[in-house]
Amino acid sequence: MASFETSLDLRSPAETSALARTIGGDLKPGDVLLLEGEIGAGKTHFARSLIQSLLAMPEDVPSPTFTLVQTYEGSDCEIWHADLYRLSAPEEVIELGLTDAFDDSVCLVEWPDRLEDLAPAKALSLAFSMQPEQGRRTLRLSSINPRWAPLLKAISHD
Numbered sequence: 536m537a538s539f540e541t542s543l544d545l546r547s548p549a550e551t552s553a554l555a556r557t558i559g560g561d562l563k564p565g566d567v568l569l570l571e572g573e574i575g576a577g578k579t580h581f582a583r584s585l586i587q588s589l590l591a592m593p594e595d596v597p598s599p600t601f602t603l604v605q606t607y608e609g610s611d612c613e614i615w616h617a618d619l620y621r622l623s624a625p626e627e628v629i630e631l632g633l634t635d636a637f638d639d640s641v642c643l644v645e646w647p648d649r650l651e652d653l654a655p656a657k658a659l660s661l662a663f664s665m666q667p668e669q670g671r672r673t674l675r676l677s678s679i680n681p682r683w684a685p686l687l688k689a690i691s692h693d
């Protein structure tokens with residue numbers, strides 16, 4: 536059960552990018568974001584905007600659809616972007632180094648259901664939902680970790 540949660544309307548890709556930059560500015564080593572939602576819901580769009588806002592030098596942020604993980608050099612730690620859609624078994628994330636990265640990197644994980652028991656309880660979950668109107672998404676953010684409470688409060692009053 537999530538103890539901390541809020542829902543937001545994302546009325547355009549630009550609004551999603553702005554939220555990603557706000558959240559990115561609050562992240563510290565060891566923070567994990569689990570990005571949920573169907574194909575095309577906006578997980579990669581959100582991750583790309585967040586990562587680009589943290590890079591000192593502009594760099595492409597491709598979807599890790601086939602590589603499963605892409606890593607970037609942030610200012611205080613590595614940033615890991617994972618897409619686990621094609622993961623064959625949850626244990627594969629240990630070999631990829633992702634479970635270690637959960638301890639000391641900033642991690643953004645698409646298709647986190649593939650982690651099964653390896654999903655860290657400390658994470659913030661972001662569930663993107665498609666809407667009938669083009670360009671619009673809704674986002675539900677939730678966690679059991681009080682670390683996220685101030686951020687959720689701040690973004691729900693923006």
Ligand SMILES: Nc1ncnc2c1ncn2[C@@H]1O[C@H](COP(=O)(O)OP(=O)(O)O)[C@@H](O)[C@H]1O
Binds near residue numbers: 546579669
């Ligand atoms: N409000 C929105 N937020 C994010 N993406 C949106 C929004 N509205 C439309 N889109 C579009 O939806 C697509 C999302 O693709 P992507 O981020 O790759 O999805 P996913 O990684 O969830 O499969 C992009 O083409 C993006 O421009």
Ligand SMILES: [Mg+2]
Binds near residue numbers: 578579598645
């Ligand atoms: Mg994606």
